[in-house]
Amino acid sequence: MAGNNMTSTEYIQHHLQNMTFGLHPENGWSMAHSAAEAKAMGFWAIHVDTMLWSIGLGVLFLYLFRLVAKRASTGVPTGLQNFVEMMVEFVDNSVRETFHGKSRLIAPLSLTIFCWIFLMNIMDLVPVDFLPVLAQKVGAWFGADPAHVYFKVVPTTDVNATLGMSLSVFALIIFYSIRSKGLSGFIAELTLHPFNTPNKLAQILLIPVNFLLEVVTLLAKPVSLALRLFGNLYAGELIFILIAMVGLWQLPLHFPWAVFHILIITLQAFIFMMLTIVYLSMATEEQH
Amino acid sequence: MNLNLTLIGQAIAFAVFVWFCMKYVWPPVMQALQERQKKIADGLDAASRATRDLELAQEKAEETLRESKEQAQQILEQANKRANQIVEEARDNARAEGERIIEGARSEIDQEINRAKEELRAQVSLLAVAGAERILESSIDEAKHRELVDKLAAEL
Numbered sequence: 423m424a425g426n427n428m429t430s431t432e433y434i435q436h437h438l439q440n441m442t443f444g445l446h447p448e449n450g451w452s453m454a455h456s457a458a459e460a461k462a463m464g465f466w467a468i469h470v471d472t473m474l475w476s477i478g479l480g481v482l483f484l485y486l487f488r489l490v491a492k493r494a495s496t497g498v499p500t501g502l503q504n505f506v507e508m509m510v511e512f513v514d515n516s517v518r519e520t521f522h523g524k525s526r527l528i529a530p531l532s533l534t535i536f537c538w539i540f541l542m543n544i545m546d547l548v549p550v551d552f553l554p555v556l557a558q559k560v561g562a563w564f565g566a567d568p569a570h571v572y573f574k575v576v577p578t579t580d581v582n583a584t585l586g587m588s589l590s591v592f593a594l595i596i597f598y599s600i601r602s603k604g605l606s607g608f609i610a611e612l613t614l615h616p617f618n619t620p621n622k623l624a625q626i627l628l629i630p631v632n633f634l635l636e637v638v639t640l641l642a643k644p645v646s647l648a649l650r651l652f653g654n655l656y657a658g659e660l661i662f663i664l665i666a667m668v669g670l671w672q673l674p675l676h677f678p679w680a681v682f683h684i685l686i687i688t689l690q691a692f693i694f695m696m697l698t699i700v701y702l703s704m705a706t707e708e709q710h
Numbered sequence: 711m712n713l714n715l716t717l718i719g720q721a722i723a724f725a726v727f728v729w730f731c732m733k734y735v736w737p738p739v740m741q742a743l744q745e746r747q748k749k750i751a752d753g754l755d756a757a758s759r760a761t762r763d764l765e766l767a768q769e770k771a772e773e774t775l776r777e778s779k780e781q782a783q784q785i786l787e788q789a790n791k792r793a794n795q796i797v798e799e800a801r802d803n804a805r806a807e808g809e810r811i812i813e814g815a816r817s818e819i820d821q822e823i824n825r826a827k828e829e830l831r832a833q834v835s836l837l838a839v840a841g842a843e844r845i846l847e848s849s850i851d852e853a854k855h856r857e858l859v860d861k862l863a864a865e866l
Contacts, residue, residue, distance in 0.1 A: 444714065461712055469716040476720060480727045487735040494742035496749055510739045530732035538727060577720075582713060586720025590728075 430667055437550060437663050439572040440469035440580060441557075455570040469580055471557075476577035479541040480534075487537075509537065516696065521703040523602075528702055531594075535587070536695040539651065542577045543687035546658055547680055550575075550666045578655040578690075584648040591698050592644035598705040612636040643701055647694060654690050658683050835863035 428436065435457060442454040444467020453470075454460035460467060490506040499507055513533045521528050554573040561571030577583040599608045616635065617628045662683075665675045839859050 440716075442714075463714070464712070465714050467712075467714040467716075468719055469714070472716050473719050473723070477723050480723060484727060484730050484735065487731070487739070491735045491738035494738050496742055496745040499746075506739060507743060510736070511743065514740070527728075527732060530736040531728050533736065534724075534728045534731045538724075580716065582716035583720045585713070586717045587724050589717070590721045590724050 433667060434660070434663055436569075436572065437554065438574070438579075438660070440574045441471040441572045442467045443470050444468060453566075454572075455567070469574070469582060471572070471574050472577045472580040472583050475545060475575060476538075476542055476583055479545070479577070480538050483534075483537045483541055487533075509533065513695070517699055520696070520699045521706075523703065523706045525702075525706075527594075528699060532695045532699055535698055536691050539578060539587075539694050540688065540691040542583070543655055543691055545576045546579075546655060546662065546683060546687060548575060549676075550659070550662045576655060576659055578651055579659045581648065581652045581656075584652040585644070587694075588644040588648035588651075591647060591701065595640075595643065595701050595705045598702055602706045612640070643697075647697055647701075651690050651694055654686055658686055831863045835859045838862055 439457050439460065442460040442463060443452070444454065444460070444463035445451050446454070446459055446463050449459070454463060454467070486502065487506055490503045494503065510533060513536060514529055517529045517532055553575045554571075557573035558568040558571045562568045574580065596608075599611070603611065613629045613633050613636070614625070615632055617632055619625055619628065658679075661679060662676070665672050665679060668675060839855070842855075842859075
């Protein structure tokens with residue numbers, strides 16, 4: 423446990439606070455020294471730890487895959503190439519089974535989503551105190567108060583990260599809808615379903631109802647996508663933190679939860695990928 | 711749990727990663743995979759073709775063997791026939807030759823006999839004349855008795 427003079431609540435809160443850099447109303451552009459300061463920054467703040475880890479892991483993923491892609495041979499694959507090809511084929515098959523249109527974007531998009539989210543999720547398996555304490559030591563080296571150095575390692579436990587991705591997917595959904603059905607087709611889809619009637623007047627009266635229902639359906643997609651991933655990982659992380667507070671007895675508890683969490687990590691990455699493919703295939707095909 | 715700029719930063723990072731993956735990771739790996747698939751398919755194709763070729767070659771070899779055996783048999787038979795023929799011919803020739811030789815010999819013998827007879831006749835006539843001369847103690851006119859003596863000789 424970091425800082426023995428902390429209460430349990432403080433410990434948990436400390437672990438759940440991102441390292442925030444932003445525009446404070448009084449202090450200007452600065453690091454937030456507390457949760458309250460971070461909150462006061464409002465929208466004009468950035469979670470340094472989330473960005474750092476997510477970009478770092480994304481670069482790691484792309485570096486490894488690029489390494490293989492550059493010297494991909496048609497002969498017998500070895501080691502890393504084997505693994506990369508397995509991933510690529512797995513994603514390619516998933517896309518082929520679900521998405522029937524032709525798109526050069528969907529498959530690499532799915533691969534990126536799966537691998538990136540998987541890597542971000544897997545940071546959850548690093549014991550909860552290792553990296554934050556390291557960050558505190560480094561912070562102290564630079565003259566910061568260790569108690570105010572926040573460091574959240576798992577980017578997917580930050581709702582900004584998951585929402586950032588799901589909103590990008592949402593933008594793609596709208597883009598694909600309009601591209602395959604045209605703007606009028608997209609609007610018709612939003613307004614003329616699910617209730618439609620041959621009676622013109624009744625149809626016009628039904629438009630607001632349809633629009634409300636369809637917009638909720640549409641908006642539910644990115645929100646559910648983001649919150650599902652965030653919720654699962656946040657809860658998992660929270661349980662790791664709670665287990666870490668048990669003290670010496672945390673080992674027998676930590677191990678089964680970590681093993682179980684391996685499943686969640688993979689599953690959530692897979693679900694995010696599959697749902698993205700499904701949403702995009704729904705966007706390109708006639709739904710009703 | 712507050713929404714802030716991180717969201718936009720994440721979206722941008724996501725977009726860049728997807729772009730990079732689409733541009734530099736996916737195509738080469740897919741290409742390699744497809745090429746390998748093609749290579750394997752070609753290999754399997756070639757293997758089955760080779761098996762078929764082998765079967766064909768074996769069949770052909772067997773046929774050739776059978777044909778050549780037949781041919782050899784034929785040649786052998788022909789040779790045997792020819793040999794028999796030659797022997798037959800030689801035999802016939804030999805027989806004819808022998809007969810001819812015998813014929814020649816016979817005619818020669820006949821000639822010899824005739825000649826001997828002629829000579830004998832001549833000599834007998836001489837002898838007879840000589841004998842007669844002796845007997846008569848006087849020489850008879852050879853020219854006068856010639857016809858008589860010749861007649862005598864011819865009777866011999």
